[in-house]
Amino acid sequence: MPRKDTVARFSVSLPSSLLDELDLLVKRRGFHSRSQAVAALAREGLVEMKSEEGSGTMAGTINLVYDYRTRNLQTKLMAIQHKYYVMVVTSQHVHLEHHHYLEVLLVQGPVEDLRKLTDELSACKGVKYCKLQLAAEALPPLL
Structure with missing residues (x-):
């Protein structure tokens, strides 16, 4: 069952070089935070997954x-x-x-x-x- 749209916090570990690239992405795309960037990337990945599955x-x-x-x-x-x-x-x-x-x-x-x-x-x-x-x-x- 889908959750309500409340904010959930979780911890992520990344190699420092990937974190640097994430920070660059935040800056270039104008995100307000890393969290906003990660959420956008997750949404994009989920849309891609749904399209690859061919369902829905x-x-x-x-x-x-x-x-x-x-x-x-x-x-x-x-x-x-x-x-x-x-x-x-x-x-x-x-x-x-x-x-x-x-x-x-x-x-x-x-x-x-x-x-x-x-x-x-x-x-x-x-x-x-x-x-x-x-x-x-x-x-x-x-x-």
Whole structure:
């Protein structure tokens, strides 16, 4: 059973060189304390673990770079997104140099299905880059 969100204290032993790197991370990322940095790293690690396990419902983004000159590519990409319309919350694309678009899809759903969506998009001729980045638990239901 999950605990309430109260603060729990525990002791950690680290090699001094790793502690120096942690202090540098605290400074560079603007954390207020080592505890805040360790909590952020733990959250990131847990999201990664959940995504690797492929279990549960999560939210994240799919980042695509593609050559818009490729025949019928945009139609194919839209058809795939429509097939998975329940998982694609929104999308945005911007024009890049050299005939490329960057498209970012905000997605949520079962991890296995998000991977299938990503795989289908990346398999399209003309797609140069396609990556799923899982970030958190799923968004609240849309009304």
